[in-house]
Amino acid sequence: MNRFAELLDRLAYEPRRNAKIALVADYLAHTPDPDRGYALAALTGALSFRDAKPAMIRALIAARADPVLFALSYDYVGDLSETVALMWPVPPVAPNRPPPHLAEVVETLAATHRAAVPGRIAGWLDGLDENGRFALLKLVTGSLRIGVSARLARTALARLGGLEADAVEEVWHGLVPPYEPLFAWVEGRGPRPDSIDPAPFRPPMLSHALEERDMETLDPADFRAEWKWDGIRVEAAGGAATSRDGEIRRVARLYSRTGDDISAAFPDLLAAISFDGALDGELLVLIEGRVQPFSVLQQRLNRKTVTAKLLAEYPAHIRAYDLLAEGDEDLRALPFTARRARLEAFVARLEEPRIDLSPLVAFPDWETLTAARAEPATHGAGADGDAVEGVMIKRAAAPYLPGRPKGEWYKWKRDPFAVDAVLMYAQRGHGKRSSFYSDYTFGVWRAAEAGDExxxxxxxxxxxxDEELKEIDRFVRKHTVGRFGPVREVVHTAETGLVIEVAFEGLNRSTRHKSGLAMRFPRVARLRWDKRPADADRIEVLEALLPAGA
Known part of the structure; x- marks a missing residue:
């Protein structure tokens, strides 16, 4: 456990991607099975502990420390695991046992009855130092926040055997911790793990953002374009499996872009995946033939249970971009134009109303594509124009390559909207930002009976x-007028306050927000120290940006 704790500590303070890969690779190379397999599972988000929740951790520290002191410390530190690790009282007599191995923690929690889990964790905390306690708590709560993605961790694993990360991606899904056959293959001690899954996940091909200078060097004749729909990228896979007694059964799965199996949340789509093969597409909600805003799709996302009412009110749909496999044939090595022709014929044969084809956007030159991106409705998207967030530009000769290869696919999103809003509340961030007020709530003016609010x-x-973060943090600390737990209310009058230019991708009606509006992907564009709060935008400005019919 101490070695894992040291790894997390070093990763948390290492900003460089290649250095993080080197740290993870070194840990995997010098840590024995099964500890390294469970560490890899933790880094990739493949571990979960049903009975170890943040509320339980709070209850443990509440029984051992003054609750007011804990609340003040948590507010200052900003991270539950770090606060508890620092405040956990050292027992008068240290436990006469060595720190637990990572495998011991994982396997013990999996086999321990729910009522006994708090005692197990408390016993481990008593025997660990601050770094060990921090690592244990991060592990069991599942919130590492150390800047390591699943892709980065698998890249580090591939480095052990001099492999490409894509080779590991191909065999990853379907394997379970602690991945001993996977390590044996990577290190040349065993065969490549074979997946017998009839509907496996295939790592997606990703794009780079298109820069203006790219148009100076790219020939539009070498590329094809299609709409970038405002949903979530998915992969639909289907196949047939033969059981031991010879019975053939159909398998259908829906994967997120990161390989999570989200099939259970979309039973209405599984029936539509009646084919043998794999489609790359966009998950949308269609009502009366029209693509709905992303806020409508959110009603279907992250659901553990799906009611008949939800299925009827928000019918799911796949708009297909690419064909990765047809039957037993892997099509990813074919150029995009060949796969596109196969896709068009494939979707036509399906005759499935829940799956349709994402149309290509014809463009003889970049000027034409620029106009289409700005006005999708008048360039082929029609009534669904408001659901387009840009265009994808794909090299006609490009094979389907996992990861983000350079020069093959580009995304060119529509220009964001922007409004000037007033900072109202602030809260500390997590990890490296736990000492800064970095999470902001902002508002615009609206007429009320007592005057503008x-x-x-x-x-x-x-x-x-980073410099702007420090400026905002200083402003929040100097101009706090109220506190609500970890949240600070910041002064916001007509004459005193901080105006922020906020960029966002779209806007929809919302019943969960006091303003009745919900922004899509808001972000701080710049600080408007030159502007009085009274001159910030009004709610009418945002309402004018709502899509037609919203």
């Missing part, structure tokens, strides 16, 4: 530079 319209926690 500010109403919250969104929250943002990125988009600013």
């Amino acid at each position: 500010l109403v919250p319209v969104g929250k943002a926690y990125f988009g600013f530079t």
Whole structure:
């Protein structure tokens, strides 16, 4: 456990991607099985402990420390695991046992009855130092927040055997911790793990943002374009499996872009995946033939149970971009134009109303594509134009390659909207930002009986530079007028306050927000020290940006 704690500590303070990969690779190379397999599972988000929740951790520290002192400390530190790790009282007599191995923690929690879990965790905390306690709590709560993505961790694993990360991605899904056959293959001690899954996940191909200078070097004749729909990227896979007794059964799965199996949340789509193969597409909600805003799709996301009412009110749909496999044939090595022709014929044969084809956008030159991106409704998207968030530009000869290869696919999102809003509330961030007020709630003016009032319209926690973060943090600390737990209310009058230019991707009606509006992907664009709060935008400005019919 101490080695894992040291790894987390070093990763938390290492900003460089390649250095993080080197740290993880070194840990995996020098840590025995099964500890390293469970560490890899933790880094990739493949571990979960049903009975170890933050509320339980709070209860443990409440029984051992003054609750007021804990509340003040938590407010200052900003991270539950770090606060508890620092405040946990050292027992008068240290336990006469060595720190637990990572595998011991994982396997013990999996086999321990729910009522006994708090005692187990408390016993481990008693025997660990501050770093060990921090690592244990981060592990069991599942909130590492150390800047390591699942892709980065698998890249570090591939480095052990001099492999490409994509090779590990191909065999990853379907394997379970502690991944001993996977390590044996990577290190040359065993065969490549074979997946017998008839509907496996295939790592997606990703794009780079298109820069203006790219148009100076790219020939439009070499590329094809399609709409970038405002949903979530998914992969629909289907196949047939033969059981031991010879019975053939159909398997259908829906995966997120990161490989999470989200099939249970979309039973209405599983029936539509009646094919053998794999589609890359966008998950949307269609009502009366029209694509709905992302806020409508959110009603279907992250649901553990799906009611008949929800299925009827928010019918799910897949708009297909690409065909990755047809039957037993892997099509990813084919150029995009060949896969597109196969996709068009494939979708036509399906005759499935829940799956349709994302149309291509014809463009002889970049000027034409620029106009289409600005006005999708008049360039082929029709009534669904408001659901387009930009265009995808794909090299006609490009194979389907996992990851983000350079020069093959580009995304060119529509220009964001922007409004000037007033900072109203602030809260500390997590991890490296736990000492700064970096999560902001902002509002715009609305007429009320007693005069104009500010109403919250969104929250943002990125988009600013490190220097701007320090400026905002100083302002929050100097101009706090109220506290609500970890949240600080900041002065916001007509003459005194901080105006922030907020950029966002879209806007929809909302019953959960006081303003009645919900922003899509808001972020801080710049600080308007030159502007009085009274001159910030009004609610009418935002309402004018709502899509037609909203």
